[in-house]
Amino acid sequence: MLRRIHHAAIICSDYQRSKDFYTRILGLRIIAENLRAARQSWKLDLALPDGGQIELFSFPAPPPRPSTPEARGLRHLAFAVDDLDAACAHLVAQGVTVEPIRVDEFTGARFTFFPDPDGLPLELYEVRQAVPVTCSG
Template identity: 65%
Template sequence: MLKLNKIHHVAIICSDYEKSKHFYTEVLGLKVALETYREERRSYKLDLEVGGQYQIELFSFPGPPGRPSRPEAAGLRHLAFEVDNIEEAVFHINEYGVVTEPIRIDETTGKRFTFFADPDGLPLELYER
């Protein structure tokens, strides 16, 4: 039986590295663990810490193709971040001009959540603990 311990990282390819770097570090407040420029690929790789336990790898590649997310496309649906207080989190990212959907209630868990998008339209979720 295969034993998976935890999710190690999530990889995201962005179209505008500086814009996405600002979004994930300044707006979402993720800590930079390591930033590497790979000359042979003309690509940055930015390792970001999430809650001291998880990692997002932000990649830039020249001219990446777009990926549909709406209408609901097959594949990874969204990336969700847990927050302690959804109103505070929404207020914070709204201050940066990030548009969020109205806060909803998860019918199964009774927890509150909302969706928003990163600079490339990747669907992201805030989910209250």
């Protein structure tokens, strides 16, 4: 029945600032950008490398999202990365505040969090590729 997540939708407070963050800093490719004039809203479709998408919306005066303390509902959006140290260094070089790296107590994987321009918690989760074992004989 369900195959994968198709997209995550994010409402931002400053469309140009968030568009810059998701395209220039995170490197997502623009699929489509449309002004929905009747709703005074921009909709930006962004491609994730695995085929998933992020839809970035702007609306006039959206209320802030409660992030702390953690509220009911979607907790955060996580992105898989091959090299967490390199991804963190890239974000820090762009002026993004990145939390200290932690280790998942159950999987042993390393991860960290950083905010988007509206404080939405985003996670980087390191997924190491298995190295094939070869036998010589």
